[in-house]
Amino acid sequence: MRTCEDFEKLLPAYVAGVADPADVAEIGEHIGDCQPCMEDFQRIVRDLGVLKSWREPVAPDGLASRVLERLADAEERRKSEVRGAEIAVDEPFQNTFTVVVLSLIAVVMFATLVTAQTAARREEARRACAENLRQIGVVAVAEPVKRFAAPLETSAFREELLRAHRELLVCPVAGSLPPAVEGARGPLAPWTSYRLNLPGPTWLACDRAENHGGTDANLLMNDGTVITVTPAQAGLWQLLDPYSPGR
Amino acid sequence: MHETRIVEGIRSGSRAEFSTLVERHARELYAFAARVAGPEEAEPVVHEAFAQAWNSASTFQTDRPVRIWLLGLAVKAAAARAGFDGRWEAAARAELRAPGQARPEAVPSDAAAAGRLAALVTAELPFPQRVVLVLRAFSGFGIPEMAAVVNASGDTVAALLAAAYLSFVNRLEMRAAV
Ligand SMILES: [Zn+2]
């Protein structure tokens, strides 16, 4: 049995959304039942809120030009050091034929590389989404609740989300969960809303907009509000985190 | 995407592309450096980060956001100045203590005072905790991005973040007790 002291130690990770998924449900349940631990939880959130008042330190005027000037100076110094040691370079290709053949090879190689990179990036996005799901303790994934026909960005979809109560949207590109995720119930269907029976006062679902082709993504909170994350903002794992963008 | 092209320009020695990069990111790097290293160290950190960016553009991985790369360089510059040895994993293994005594008066109601307090308390944290706290609170990064910035594992960054939250709260309450 865990004591209140054990739970207290877990609270910062819980607030940061980085608690062990296996502990998340238990922590949420405990703070729901235990007044002192709930107070500790609220205190952490409140104290961290002080950071919000920390105004952005403003760069002194002319910072960018000073950076560039310094760099130019450094380059100038380096150049004068190597001057005189310069080696003349011969024309590498006298034969036009060689140039044409090499160019063709380069084009084919480049195209292959680009294709491979796109696929790799897509795979990376899937992996990231699956990891996000793992981080919120997706062990709680229940049955699919609803399939959405419309893409994420449309306002119709947004409306639909708003109507759905306490249903959380799971990443539409996550694919299947890694087999390592305990309790995962097989592949997640794209564009499907799952009910996540997660404890805790506020839960945020969906994930990084970045994983969705750079478009905004709408996130449904379990209090019924929807927030929009734009690319480069974080989402899924920032459950209770006061620094979750959009809060 | 466009940013990646800028770095490619820098790789081939383009000053114009580099100045675009500086114009775009100096402000954020400065704010980050000032929060992590203090206002005095901020400008030197920015200079070092950009000098590194110019010199090491060839090692930039084009599938990574430029912002993450630059913040990573700023972290390295700030770490050197703070005397942090770059052992993030070891830093993450510090023992977590439970939050101390609660003090309702810990948080000032005045926003300016709260902002100053935030800066003071953050400055007291160990360097690695300070970095993840600032990244989390002000860069909008999740664990994967933070891990990419500091070049450590997600688990390490997650542990550091939890430790940073706890240290922050404890130190804030301790100040209120004085
Ligand atoms: Zn308790």
Ligand SMILES: [Zn+2]
């Ligand atoms: Zn996703």
